[in-house]
Amino acid sequence: MKEVKDFYDSWNPNNFPKYMKCIINFADKLIFEELKKLIKTIVNNENKDNKDFLVLDCGCGYGAFYNLTKDFNTIYLDISLNLLKKFKIKERKVCGNILNLPFKDNTFDLVLCINVLEHVDYLKSLNEIHRVLKNNGHLIVVVVNRDSLIKEEIFNDFKIFHKPLSYKDFEETNINFKIVYLSSLYYLPPIFKIFPPVFLKIILKYWKPLDKRLSKIFKNRGQFLVLNMVKE
Ligand SMILES: C[S@@+](CC[C@H](N)C(=O)[O-])C[C@H]1O[C@@H](n2cnc3c(N)ncnc32)[C@H](O)[C@@H]1O
Numbered sequence: 001m002k003e004v005k006d007f008y009d010s011w012n013p014n015n016f017p018k019y020m021k022c023i024i025n026f027a028d029k030l031i032f033e034e035l036k037k038l039i040k041t042i043v044n045n046e047n048k049d050n051k052d053f054l055v056l057d058c059g060c061g062y063g064a065f066y067n068l069t070k071d072f073n074t075i076y077l078d079i080s081l082n083l084l085k086k087f088k089i090k091e092r093k094v095c096g097n098i099l100n101l102p103f104k105d106n107t108f109d110l111v112l113c114i115n116v117l118e119h120v121d122y123l124k125s126l127n128e129i130h131r132v133l134k135n136n137g138h139l140i141v142v143v144v145n146r147d148s149l150i151k152e153e154i155f156n157d158f159k160i161f162h163k164p165l166s167y168k169d170f171e172e173t174n175i176n177f178k179i180v181y182l183s184s185l186y187y188l189p190p191i192f193k194i195f196p197p198v199f200l201k202i203i204l205k206y207w208k209p210l211d212k213r214l215s216k217i218f219k220n221r222g223q224f225l226v227l228n229m230v231k232e
Pocket of ligand 1: 004005008009058059060061062063064065077078079080083096097098099113114115116119120
């Protein structure tokens with residue numbers, strides 16, 4: 001199994017098989033819509049100009065979720081220099097480690113951490129994020145869900161170290177975060193992978209509203225867990 005950094009240094013979605021691109025695209029859209037809603041609520045409650053709202057996209061990769069944060073004053077951090085080079089923006093990119101963030105205490109209003117904590121020591125990472133957040137600052141986490149109904153671990157295809165987390169892992173830490181929002185999404189059965197990409201695309205189009213319904217019925221049992229936590 002490859003080291004996490006080596007794995008992501010050579011991560012190139014353009015080389016993935018078509019079925020995988022369709023599925024990643026589908027999951028990213030679900031995540032995007034969920035986080036857009038969450039961020040809007042957070043920002044509306046802050047009463048601040050977008051440009052005064054300081055955001056850290058921690059483990060930003062090549063910027064798949066850039067459109068979520070482009071209107072704010074956002075710093076993009078990742079451990080992989082290669083991925084940062086692929087990220088289309090020129091400024092505000094930092095090569096660094098979530099376990100030792102190169103920022104002062106109490107800096108950010110919001111930290112996003114999308115599909116990163118499953119690859120690292122999540123408690124150390126949460127401590128670091130807590131340190132760099134302002135008091136009452138928000139952390140939004142998306143992570144592979146250990147309590148998922150579908151026991152297909154998303155990263156199994158990639159042979160990379162990952163440890164799915166459960167809601168309890170966040171609830172039971174002694175780090176001063178209050179969980180203010182919890183949901184999950186992505187109820188796609190692995191069997192869909194066998195369909196040829198043309199059909200897969202059509203199936204996924206119709207699966208999207210169903211996924212939203214399943215998220216309401218089977219609360220917190222989707223393959224991705226979404227949390228919004230506030231620094232106390
Ligand atoms: C699954 S990708 C997610 C990328 C992006 N957040 C997204 O959702 O498209 C995981 C990312 O975490 C980054 N990463 C892994 N370990 C890290 C660490 N210790 N510090 C910072 N970033 C890390 C990887 O380089 C990779 O870009």
